[in-house]
Amino acid sequence: MAKVYITGIGLVTSIGNDVPAVAESLRELRHGFEVYAPFQKADVPVKVVGTIKGYETDSYDCEDWRYPSRFAVKREILRGMAPHGLYTYCAMLDAIADARLSTAEVSNRDTGLYAASGGSPHLLGYYLQRMNSLGVMRCSPLGIVASIAGTVNFNLVSHFKIKGASCGFASACASSSHAVGYAFEDIALGRQQRMFVVGAEDGNVESILPFAGMRALSLQANPDLASRPFDLGRDGFVGTGGAAVLVLESEDEVERRGARTYCEVAGWGQASDGYNVAISHPDGDGLRAAMEHALRTTHTEPEAVDYVNAHATSTPIGDISEARALRAVFPESATRPAVSSTKALTGHGLSLAGAMETAFCAVALRDGFIPGSAHLLNLDPACEGLNIIRATLPQAPRVVLNNSSGFGGANVCLVLRRE
C-alpha cells in the first residue's frame, strides 16, 4: 500500500480564508461567530452564525456576489454555482497554489476529486418558487446543477478539467470525512496518484435554520458563548459554511515533485450506530467502533495518539455520546490523548466539517501545536475522565484522530500522523 500525504490546503472558513490566518485563529482560540443579520427577527430564536468574511453571496443573482479581488470568476462559471460553489472554487485555487501543482498535474487520469455538501437549499427554494410561479419552462437552465447535492463535484470537476475518479458523498456531517477516507484508499491502492477532497456548505439561512426544528441549534445570542462543546451550559450547535479543499498525494508523487507535506494520512475507520435517524447512540457505539477500526488498521496503539479533534458539536446529547466512546477507546487515564473540538471556534460546518477539521489537524501537525477548547468554562460532569484541554498546547502532536458523525448514525475516524 502506498503512503498518502496531505500536500495542499485551501480554506474559506469562519476563522480565516487562508492557512496562516486559520493557524493563528486555532492557536489563539479566536472564534468566527457574529450576530447574523438575517436571523435578527422576532420569530427567529437563533441569532449567531460562524460567518464567512470577505464574501457576499446573499443574492439569488450570482452576478451580485462579491468575493476577494485576487480571484476573477467568469459569469459562465458562477451561473452554475451555489454560494458554497464559489467558496470551493476559490479554496480549490488556493489548494492548487499551496501544493504547487501545474495545470497538467491537476488535469490527468491519475488525479481525481471527491466532494461533499448538502446542496443549496437557498437556491433550490428560489428555483422551485420560480418554477411554481412562472412555469416549468422558465426554470434557470443551470438551476439544478447549482443547487442539488453534488453541485460541488459537478462544478469543480468540469471547471478544473479533472479526469480521474470523481463523485460526491452524502452522509451529512460525516460526508467529507468519508470523502477523505475513500480518497486515501484510492491512492493507497494505486488507483489514483492524487485526489482533491472538498467539503463545503452555504452556511446561510436556508441551510442552517431548518435545524432549529429539531432543536439542535444554540439559542445563545452572545457570540462568545454560543458554541461550547463539552460545557455544562451548551445548548446546541452554531451553524457555519465555507469550503475546505485538501490535496492528497501518493508518496511517489510527493517524492517526484519534491512536495512539502503537512502530514501523512495513515488510514481510517468507519462504523454505524444502527440506532436512530437523527440521534447519536447514547454510548457512542458506532463512533467507538470507527475509532477502533481506525487504530487497528493503521497499527496504532491507543497510547500513541496525542490529540483527538472531536466531532463534538455542542449539542447536549451528541457530546456525551462522544465522551463515552472516547473513554471506551482510551481506557488508561494517564495516557489519554488531548481532546478538543474546534467547533467551539468555527461552528458546525455539516458536510464541510470533516474536511475542514482534517485541514486543522494537518496544520497543527505541521506547525506543532494542539488547539485548545474555547469557551469551556464548566466541564459537563458527563464528559469527565478525558483529557479535554482548555488552552492551546505548544507541543507537536505525532498522531492525531479526527472524528465525524452524521445523520443515520454514520461515524468516521481519520488517522493523521507526522514522523
Next chain:
Amino acid sequence: MAQASDSNLGAPKAAAVPAKPFSPEDDAYLREVLKRCSAPTYEAASQFRKTRNTEHLPAIVLGIIERYVEPDLRAKLKDPDDDLRLIEDLGIDSLTMMEIVILVEDVLQMSINNEELRHLRTLGDVKQFIDCKVRGLPLPQPTKFLPIEQIASVMPIQPPFLFLNEASVSSQGASAKYRISGQEFFLQGHFKDNPVMPASIMLEALGQLAVLFLLEGGALEPGKVVNPQTIFFTSCEGVRCHRMCRPGDVLVLSIKPKRLKIPLATFEGAIRVGQDKAAIAEEITLTFGYAEAVAVEAGQPPAATGEPASLPTAVNA
C-alpha cells in the same frame, strides 16, 4: 406605427401578444430583469410593451444577447452584423442560449419552444425568428450549415474546381468561407513567382455559392427541386475588385438573391478578407431548371399562402 401595432394585435396568429395594459408593476419588473442590459435595451422594451411596435425588437434582442456575451467579445456587437454566429463568433453555448431565451420570454411575454430554437445559428436568424414570433408570422426556414463533405455531395462542381470550404444557407441568402491554400493548381502560373487568386476565380466562387443556394436554400417554389445539371452561368454586372488575395487569406463570401424566377436567378455578392472588402458583384445571374420528379417532402408549412408572397420578404431582408 400605431396602426401597424393595432393590426398586429388583431392578427389571429399573434397569440404571444396579450391585451393587458403595461402597469407600473410591469415596468418595475422589466427594469429589474433588464438591470444588466444597456439603457437603450430597457427603453426599447418599455416602448415595445406600451406600443407593441415591432421596430423595437432588434434593439431588445441585441441588448439581451449583448448582456450574455463575455465582455471581451462585446466589441463585435458594436457594429452588429447579421452574419455573426452565436457559437463561433460570440461564444454563446446552448445553456447561455437558454438564458437568453428565458429573458426574451420574460421581456416580450411570449413562449418559445426548444424545437424552434435548434436551428438558430446567427444573430440575423435570432432577430428574424423573434420578429416572426411576435408578428405571428410563419417561422423562417432555419439556416443550414454545410461542411465541405456536404457541399461536395450536392454540388455539380467538384474539386479541384470547388472554392467553398464551408457554407451557411438560409432562405435569405448564403455565406461561405474559402481559405486560399497556395496549392491551387492555377497559382503556379498566376503569376510567375507571385501567387495571386485570379479575379475570375473569385467571381467563380461567388457563382458556386449561388449554385449552392439554389440547391439548398429552399427559397423556390414549394415541392420543386432544382436539377443540378441545369444550372449555368448567364451574366454578371458591376464586378469590382478592391484587394489582391493571396495564399493564407480566408475569403468570406456572401450572396443574396435579388430576383428568383425560373429560368433565371439573380444575386448580389461580396467577398471580404477580415475587415477588408475584396470584391463585389452587383449582379450575378444563373439559369436553372427543376427536376422532373418532385416527390420530395417540403419542409415548409403547407398553409403558406403561395411562395410569391414570401419571396419579396426574402429580397427585402
